[in-house]
Amino acid sequence: KNQVEQSPQSLIILEGKNCTLQCNYTVSPFSNLRWYKQDTGRGPVSLTIMTFSENTKSNGRYTATLDADTKQSSLHITASQLSDSASYICVVSGLNEVRFGAGTRLTVKP
């Protein structure tokens, strides 16, 4: 069982709408959690990084939250744009390991 589970696996929304992606993890002890955006045919690019003491962090229209007690994180995208179409990957670091979620494939339609 993967130590980082993301949901949904895929999502289709209309341009301008908001959406929330989920990440649940079991990695322990916890060091930090990162969200990456991966455009088709390209490498992942960092969006946010959060440590244990941070429960929210924003990067433009992207807002990530972290609940270290329940081991859950979410990535909220506001006023989606066509360029938001990509895979979003949750990455959780422990003491000596880094675990990647399988990603959520987001499609934004006009």
Added chain:
Amino acid sequence: NAGVTQTPKFQVLKTGQSMTLQCAQDMNHEYMSWYRQDPGMGLRLIHYSVGAGITDQGEVPNGYNVSRSTTEDFPLRLLSAAPSQTSVYFCASSRDRYLFFGPGTRLTVL
């Protein structure tokens, strides 16, 4: 800065052939790593290096070799390609917990 570069972008091999995937970075990062990305699965660590002359195995190292003779370069060698090694390979370098990924190499083994 070019960031992290990878060559080739695409490669087709026959079972049993060997090849080297090239990775270079110009950010003077000490940490470099190789991952493979398969459909429905998170990125998995193959090998990593914390500095020139130092390499170590990741989660899925079998069938792959690496070396780190300089800070800039971190090539990945497939010794005898197998169909199970069909995947997209990403090289990354890291500083301050941020992973910077290359554009990837799509490898098909027939």
